[in-house]
Amino acid sequence: MTALVLAALAWLLLHVVVAGPLRPGLIVRMGLPTYRGLFSALSAAALAALIWTYGSAPYIELWPTTSALAAVPVVVMPVALLLLVGSLRASNPTSAGPDMLMRGRNEELPVRGFTRITRxxxxxxxxxxxxxxxxxxxxxxxxxxxxxxxxxxxxGMFSIDRKRAAEFGDKWQRFIDKTSIFPFAAAAAQRVTLRFSDIGWINIIGAAALYAIFLWAHATLFGVPAYYP
Structure with missing residues (x-):
């Protein structure tokens, strides 16, 4: 358990401190490409440490897992996987990397696809x-x-907003005005029109395929079935 706590603290330090208040100074010293490369490598190492130490940690129960509680991720994960698949497109300016394509351009940041649901x-x-x-x-x-x-x-949602505001200025503010952090809030407020094409059958099929794979392989990958009544 100590190893897991240390891995968790390293993950928090990297993503809250190094990617937060220390980020501007580190970028000045080493340059943005080097910073991003090093941060990605450290993130991968920290994630591997989290997974490895979690697998080795002792089981200490806080509350029993009931069939009703076990059903929660079964219901929620299709939505999570759909959001994940939908986020993997170059037009998403809140992901890591594609924002570089928008730097210096005159056009507005795109509000399409899943950014109409949440940025x-x-x-x-x-x-x-x-x-x-x-x-x-x-x-x-x-x-x-x-x-x-x-x-x-x-x-990270608020951290990305702060970073993009510094990078894009008024362009980012106009993007914020048309989108929302909380899913569907911008559509509910009629700041943006959400169409089925923004979700798309390809994303739905991709998310469904991933969901089926995880249901089938969950016990093999993680040691427990996806649902145990």
């Missing part, structure tokens, strides 16, 4: 995964793992 679809996918599994698995190790993912995902 942070990938981080919402991680948030839903973490929250649903936190409910379903009432043990200390899962609370630590899902807790740090949940905290960094929610913090």
């Amino acid at each position: 942070h679809p990938m981080l919402w996918a991680f948030t839903l995964w973490a929250g649903s599994h936190m409910i379903a698995n009432g043990d200390v190790a899962t609370m630590i793992l899902t807790g740090v993912i949940l905290v960094t995902s929610v913090n």
Whole structure:
């Protein structure tokens, strides 16, 4: 459990501090490409450490897993996977990397696809995964793992907004005015029109395929079935 706590603290330090207040100074010293490359490598190492230490942590129950609680991720994960698949497009200016394509251009940031639902679809996918599994698995190790993912995902939404505001200025503010952090809030407020084509059959089929794979392979990959009544 100590190793898992240390891995969780390293993950938090990297994503809240290094990617937060330390980021501007580090970019000045090493340059943006080097910073991004190093940050990606450290993130991969920290994630691997989280997964490995979680698998080795003792099971300490906080509450029993009931069939009702186990059903929560089964219901939530199709939505999370749809948001994840929909976020993987170059037109999404809140993902890591594609914003470089928009730097210096005169056109507005695109509000299409899943950015009409939320401007942070990938981080919402991680948030839903973490929250649903936190409910379903009432043990200390899962609370630590899902807790740090949940905290960094929610913090990342506001952190990305601050970074993009510094990079794009008024262009980003106009993008914010047309979108929302909370899913469907901009559409409900009629700031943007959401069409089925923004979701699309390809994304639905891709998410459904991933969901089927995880249902089938969950026990093999993670040691427990996706649902156990």
